[in-house]
Amino acid sequence: MQRLSRLRIPLKTHSETVRGFVKSAAMGDKKGSGSRVLNIDNMNPNVKVMEYAVRGPLVIRAGQIEEELQKGTSKKLFNQVIRANIGDCHAVGQTPLPFLRQVVAGAAYPDMLDKMNMPLDVRDRVNRILDGCRGHSIGSYTDSVGIDNIRKDVASYISKRDGGIASNHTDIFLCGGASDGIKSILKLLMTEEPGRQAGVMIPIPQYPLYTATIAEYNAFPVPYYLDEANKWALDVPDLERAVKENASKCDLRAIVVINPGNPTGQVLSKQNIEDVIKFAKKNHLFILADEVYQHNIYAKGSEFHSFKKVLNSMGPEYAGMELASFMSTSKGYMGECGFRGGYCEAVNLDPDVRAMLLKFLSAKLCPNVPGQCAIEVVVNPPKQGEPSYDLFMQDKNKVLGDLATKAKMTTQILNSIDGITCNEVMGAMYAFPKITIPQKAIDQAKTKGMQPDAFFCFELLEETGICVVPGSGFGQREGTFHFRTTILPPVDQIKMMLDKLKEFYAAFVHKYK
Template structure:
């Protein structure tokens, strides 16, 4: 088999009787690095990139007893917002109801193994599912019972009506974010859809934009003003992007990932006005809405703000996302999320739901789990007090750790950091010595990737370089979570400080 004119090789055809005699010596696979979807090769996802893979290798060495030569005894993965991997305890009420739904025989045990309100909730959920089983399919957009719970949650949170037909349940927020971006991408050349994303950003967005072949439009958050979102910067990015694409989508993450900022209400109103006046679909990623630690900050949903702007509330396409992976729930592995679509054309919704139906449905266990956390025990019910205590304990611990992490990095030489107002991350800026920058460039890696790899090799602490999220040119950052347990975070921060001081001394 030969390759001509740079074309991908074509597999030889054999008769059925000849197949077993065909030599494989010259066999060439249909797919290869040069013969595959180029969009896939453009996808980058730093949160699980090469440094994280190296950390995983170290972790496996230690667990198998082969880590004797490493200068540390454990790997601390502060690279991803996986709460329970960092030993956060699950919420009891959620796990009890979900257990009973997954194994209904538990409901008939005498004496009861669960509180009465758990038993009643499980029976209510099972009664709403086909065959009374989590093993049955749901509608492609999610079980009506679960979508009604989401509808009520949104109405209670915002004080405005929601339409259950505009709610789609998904395997976490990521899945429906990707489907929404896919639906919004069309056109060729300068008519191709441009998607405005914050820099720094969560790599899901840049990865998805690469995957679907849309155009990425960066707008920079203002690090000097607590990572605020400047309307002037939005306008500048929008205007520049018109030279090579047609901006159609504006993505906002609030509270922010990786920056941890919480947008003020006035800023949210300005963003809504900008999106409406520039005919942009506004995608609001609000998965960290429970994670607000700053005393002067408060979460406000884009839905609520839009409904309180009469001149815009009927002429802006808004889709907002929420998930049970973050907040006080931390149920990343169960995969439950939703999107609410507002002011979307009915034909677009039909096509979007068709896309979702091609996936059959999201995991029913995730749908049910989401319905449980969005409809917690009420005052007077048996599980209420324990639920509130657990919720307060998780959020209180996260707030305490956010202060410790910020305080440590703010006092380190050659490090600048904004307050952690919300979410689960800290995004410090490192003033790297020129010698370290030069050595990194000689090695062919980004300077902040060079720094965090040295950190991993010296301490076992795994964080993500800021270059994986985007940053202003010639600035260097890293993202760390605030999730390690309190008894470990103190030791982690001490090791981090020792490494950093030594690194600066070595390369100054």
């Protein structure tokens, strides 16, 4: 069993620069520290073991280099840092969709609808939002599960997406991005039974939110390995292996599936999803389907199949299974990370559990209201014949078309590098190539107390300004090394970035051969 401690990168394993940063932060003002109620020794231990690779030490160093470049104190051979470490679309140049911004702005300041002569379909969405707000203002608290009109529009969106399968708005709650919804459902699954932590099956590689949350909640991570040799598909024999090895160590309660995949960029086939659903039923598991990249499908022949749609196609034996699926405004073609808008649809919950979920959500008062406005646009976009439709579709298709071009380019260039292999970027916003690291570099990394792929990524950053995330931050099979890069920078910049990566890797291999 690969426990959580092996799935994260301890801060102490990174560069001297980061060690210095952490040391200075920890030292702080020592005056009177002995009289403080809270210190590093008595604080919540679950928080201390949390790690979040995509905002880890490499990103700290990238920020320092950017500051050095701005001040002119850097002696680097590059003039900018390329942040390919996180799926933050607008941060790397994606243009906001006018319709979405008009609706959110109009909801925040309705007077501008007339002053700026906003289109009728913008006014329609704004009025629908405000009609669900107390005092006709998004400055008021909404219901703890979100604005009712928006929840109804989410249900309509899901039903249309899934070919007419019914969706009930009472199964939907709005949340601060998908992450907030995921954490809410995971919290329901925790157990306080002594010696029996809640076991959550997570894919390896995985998005670090899951290991971080599992650590925070003192749960038990049960890793299963995606099949790199088969386009990162879920491998049922390995799922069975994970259960066999860990069932006696925890109260196994749930399985997390990310589709399309992060960090791997795969898109699961319908058959693969059916196999996973059968596995979950056999092992009495709650399914968490992270489907935030459902609009991001690029590979020829690939198609997004929601877990709910597949589950409902498998007959009454499976139709009653517990499933929570998640969507966000942060990805897709919108890329509106900062609004923190999202939703969760949780179906087939026990009525008493549903009541406890509502009670838990009510303690958080309500989701971020501008984020709710943004998710309204995602699920209720302009319709054909409405004044904003043509421009909206043009912008949407441009974003997704560029991403498809960059996915293909990234796959091709990475696979052209001797010593690097990469599965096709079928969807999402990332590539997760496998890299060969010379033994001399592995040995050098050990002397610095670093993972070999972290050592590689730090050298890449220092020499080229390219900031990616080491595969050890996501988990990987023993003896393999990877890194995750986004495909988000503009087409010309990502071509330049990949060419620089190719040149750097050749020099790196030569240096440590």
